Structures are given as C-alpha cells and as structure tokens.
Amino acid sequence: MPNSSVTGGNARRSPVGRPLSSRRTFLRTSGALGAGALAGGTLSGCTVFQGDSEGTTVRIWSWLTGMDKYVAAFNASQRSIHVELSVIAAGLSGGYAQQTNAIKAHNAPDILHVEYQGLPQVLLTGGLRDLTPDLADLSDGYSPAAWQGVRPDGRTWAVPMDLAPMVFFYRKDLFDKHGIRVPRTWEQFRDAAEQVRQADRAARITTFPLNDGSFFAGMAWQSGDPWWRIDGDTWRVGVDDAGTLRTAEYWQSLIDSRLIRTGGTGTQNWIAAMHQGGLWGLLGASWSVGMLKKSIPEDDGRWAVTTMPTWDGEPANGMQGGTAFAVSDESEVSEAALTFLRWLSTDPEVARIGATFTLPFPGYLPSRKTARGEFRNDYFLGDPVYDVLDEAAERVPDWTWGPNALGLFSTVKDAFGSVPAGGTDLPSAIREVQSSSVSDMRRRGLSVEEGSRR
C-alpha cells in the first residue's frame, strides 16, 4: 500500500519571526477560495506552538469524507488552534496499518481516526489517551450506541462522530408495481425475495456481500449475541453463539435457493446491477445514502428506505461502521486536540456543513436535529430518511467490539471465500472463525473464554 498520503511534518516551515496572524489571514483566504487546498498537508510542518498566545498546531489523520471542509471551517473560526489534516487511506485499505505503525514508531499524529469496530484493536498498541475525565460532561448528549462504542471497558477512549445503524433500502417503484410488501421480518423477506425473482428472473432482492466481514458482523449484531463481551479482566468470545449461527443458517438457505446474490457492494458489478434493475434492494447503513447517490445518481425517485427486517418481530438492528476520533497518548497538545474534537463532535456547524454534501448522522443528538433540518431529500421516496435512521439508532442492541475485530473481518472473508462454490457453508465457516479467533487471542496473551452469553 502506498503511503504517499502521509505528508509527515516536512513540507513547509513558517519563517522564524514572521507574525502568525499573516498566516491566519492566508489560511482564511485559502479556506474561502477552496477548502480542498488545506487537505493533504500543504501547510504541514509548522513547529508546535504550544501553549503560548500564538496558537497551537494539532495534527490529525483521517479518511472521513469532507474532513477537509470541517477542518477549514474550524481553522477559520478561531485563532488559537490550527488543525492540520492529512488524508489517509480508508481503514482496512491501509489507514489502520498506517496509524498503528505510526504509534509503534512514536510519531503518531495528535488525533487518530478510529471506528467503533477498530477502537479495541488500536487500543492494544497502548498508544491512546484515556479521555474519561475530559469527556464526562458530554455523556448525556450522545446516542447510547455511540457512547458505548467509545467506552469498551468503561473508560472513554475516543470522541464519537457519527453512527451507522443498518437499514434496508429497496426499489419502491418496482415493489409497488409488482405488489410486493415491504418485509418486516426475515420470513417475509424470504417471500419478498421469491416474489422479486418471479417478477424478473434475472433480478434478486439484494446481495449478501460475502467478502465483507464487517457487514456480516452487522447482520449478526441484530441477533442479540455479541461476538465479544468483557467480563472483568477476561474477553468472552462468542462468534458462533446461537444468534450468529441462526443468522448464518438463514442466509445459507437463501444462497442455496439462489434467492440472493453474494458479490460485493460498491463494485462496478454492483453499480451496474443496481442501475439496470438486477438488484431491488440493499442491506446498508446510514452512509449507504451517500453511496447510492454517488453510485447511481440518475436513480432518484426509485428508492425508499425502511428499518431492517427482524427476527420474530423483535425490533433490533446492528450497525456497520461509525466514526470516532482518539487522541494519541504521546500528543503534547492534547488540550487543543480535545478542543477541536469537541467542536467536531458537538457543534451544529459541523452538521450544517455535512448536510451540504452527504447525509450526516451525528452521534451527538442535538447535532442530529440540526442535520435533519438541513438535509434536503431529493432522492428517496417513502418515509423520511431521518425518521427511519432515528428509529434504527434506537434499536441497536448491546455489542462490544473485540481486540481482534479488524483481523477477524479478514478471517471471515477468507472463511466465506469458498461458500459460493459450495466448498463450505456459512455455519461451518463461522465455527471455524470462532476457533481460530480464540486461539489467536490466546496466543497473543489475552485472557479469553469461549461463549459470550451471560
């Protein structure tokens, strides 16, 4: 993986003795001219102006879409802190590797990009700052799922940004035309899948991307048996607990009866199928709104969104992704970093900016209200998007991500690799993942017990 996006701290140094205010003016102008210029560290390498009246430089690495715009707005809004963004590759495409390597090499940026699912694994580096006292006052403002996501062991390790509850997108125009009812349970979903195939032999209700471990985790999350649980000083691992096995068996039966596709989402193949009516639905999350609008922009007025089908009518759905930001333990400007992160996480301005280019779904509830007011829906039919997402966010059951979650996604992908060809099935693959996960965690010295059920 190329590391070209790390500009490090060597691009330009501000000339000694030059008044900083002129740089600020320059910044503001450049921010107005085009926020994009700030990305990629054009101004990186300023020496750390710590604590004095001149202002402080805070370095952040992130792959969040639109982060350049947020940073530009923050830098323009005040003089005491200057945030310097380096855009890095998305998490599993190299972002986590780059960040954990930097922590190991003792040159991590002040702020790191972690997702809820990646936080415990990054924590194993021992390189993050415990933010428990710093954020205690914000606890009531966040959606419980977000707040729990940054507190795996009861200490606060990161500042939540957004939430990604899972929902079901479907072709409302085609469902209506063929009289297919929107499925509320997974049994109804199977019927709907059959009806879709009857209506158009080449079409399927959705794809179940076997190459995406975090997607499968999100689907298993709904079933109520978390893959990990913290019990005192021990990890309880239950990847193959009853709920997940039930999920695996259900989807295996849909694969066997050829009611769904199994290819990845977001690929050229998938975009073609979505656009040409080969796929009538998408099991997605809040960020899928942006993905749909970007991948198939001409398809406005066709799609609607609803909550995930449920097991036995019990309202629940998982999450897939969701961003938070952590502070490096070695940061010398943690105060300033936290000032920026509090602004990023809770200021309504951020939601307003976000609504101009995506559907922001902040973890901080007051900001979500702002986002809802600002978002202009010109794409979806049916229920208002925010109503559905709000309901989905309420339905998220307890879940803890484990210290090997990112590695496990890759194990899941490997184990599912031969499913389409009939080499194995989802339940056996999941049992295999459980045993390799447990032995891997033990080998690393962690305290582990099998089974996460209480």
Add this chain to the structure above:
Amino acid sequence: MSSLAPARSAESEAAAGSPRPRGSTRKSGRSRRNAAAMLLTGPFVLLLLGTVLVPIGYTVWLSLFTERLSGLGFDGPRQVFVDVGNYQTVLSDPAFLEGVGNVALYAALHIPVMLGGALVLALLLDSAVVRMAKVWSLAVFLPYAVPGVIAGLIWAYLYSPDVGPISSMLPFDPLGSNGVLTSIVNMATWQWLGYNMIIFYTALQTVPRELLEAARADGAGPLRTALSIKVPMIRPTAFVALVFTLIGSLQLFTEPMVLRNFTGSVTSSWTPSLYVYESAFVSNDYGRAAAASVLLAVASALLSAFVMRLSTRRSR
C-alpha cells in the same frame, strides 16, 4: 558492485607497483588513493547499509520478539524475546504452508509458459520469418509498461461476470476457487512475456553471424539452427531470466492483492507475501511478519543459488 571496481583497480595498480623506490611520494600517493577509494565507495556503502543491511538486520531482530498482551490488552503490549518461536509459528501455520503451495503451483504453470513463450517469440523475431520485427516486439513488450496494479484492475474487470466478457466464454469461473490460479498466471504471463522476450532477443543479437552462416552452409535449416546453435548460445541469459522469474514468483503479491477486492477465492494468506502483509498490517503481529519475511528471503536466496549452480554445471 561496479562502484567497487575503481577502488580495486587503484589498489592493484599500487600493489603491482612501479619501479619507483619506496618513499614518501609513494606513501602519500597511496593514502591519497585510499581517500579517493573511500570517497568513491562511500555512497555505495552508505546506501547498502541504509537500504539493505540495516533493514534486514532489523527484520531479523524483530523476528525474535513478540508482543505479549495480558488481560484485556488495553494496557498495551510487552516485548518478549521468543527465540525462534515466531519461525515455529509460521512454519506450522497451515495458512502459510497453503500459501507456499499456491506459489509452487503458480511457478510450475507460469515459468514454463511465460519463459517458453518468450523464447519462441524471440527466436521467431530473430529469424528472417517475421516481417516488421520492431513493431511486433514493441507490441508484445507494451504490457510491461502498464503498472502492475492497473493491469491487475483491468484483468479483474475483464474476469468479472457482469462487466467483462471472459467469464461467459470460459467453462469455469475465472474468479472462482478453481479458476483463480490460472487467472493469475494469465495476468502475470501477459505482463512479463514481452519483457523476457526482449531480453532473449537482445541476447540472440549477439550470436556471431558467421556461426549461423557456417551452420547454414553445413545444411542446417532454421529450426535446427535455432535449437542447436541459438538456444545453447543464450543459455546464460536464459538462466538469469529464470532466476528473476523464480524470485518474482515467490514474491507474488500484486495480482492476488488486486483480485482480493473482486473475489473471496483469494484468501488473505494466498501467497507468502500476502501472509506477511496480513500478519503485519491487519493482525499487527510484527514478529510473525518479520519471521515469515526472513523465511521468504532465505528461500529465494537458496533457490537462486541452486539455479545458478545448475546453470554453471550444465554449461561446463
């Protein structure tokens, strides 16, 4: 290595000596030569140290340690010396051994097809049979100019069922678990065929024309000339190409890495290089990654040495 040459020639010149008597002039001349030698070899030595020896040393050092966690692990890791523990883990890891098996199968298919094809094409170009040799050689060479990742993506799209035409023409799925090896061999062969053909073709140009004329005068046809004269004459070049291809096969990474985004048939440890990547950057197990890298390097070195020895023995 060439940058060592001036130093050695300066030395040997001094050692061979001129009839001048031992004296201060000679001594100062020698120390000046030594200084010059150091100046000239300095950049090479520094680069060798900084980019080869130190990183290798660090890798070996890393491979002897592991990061041990305790409890939940949130207090960070401790570095623990494990001796050859990481090597044992790697060598007994079925995922690694499977990767080695994949690479062996790949090499068994790719090397004969690609080098054989390159040799045949080079002989055809070199014979009088082919017109517009320059155009042909450029056409076959062009794929080498395409960056590996781009070539990988292009092929991956060609293999994809709904986007590319290939899967509907083949009796098997080129991205399925049974077809993916041949797909990767095909990608690599497409990329490297022209490159090796140029190497062979250049070597063929150096075969003395008198020799070929003599053969023709003795009544050897073009085929006989190719097999009995040209091929034996370029054997050393062929062995060098073989060594490079062998090392390249062991280190197979780009093609499977790209295909991983298109199919689940390529696992995260499908080749030893992918195994190293996965250990270091997905599982954060640097000790295991370092041990696997060292094993891979040692295997490459042993194999190359073996092939080179084979080449000198056979040419004798």
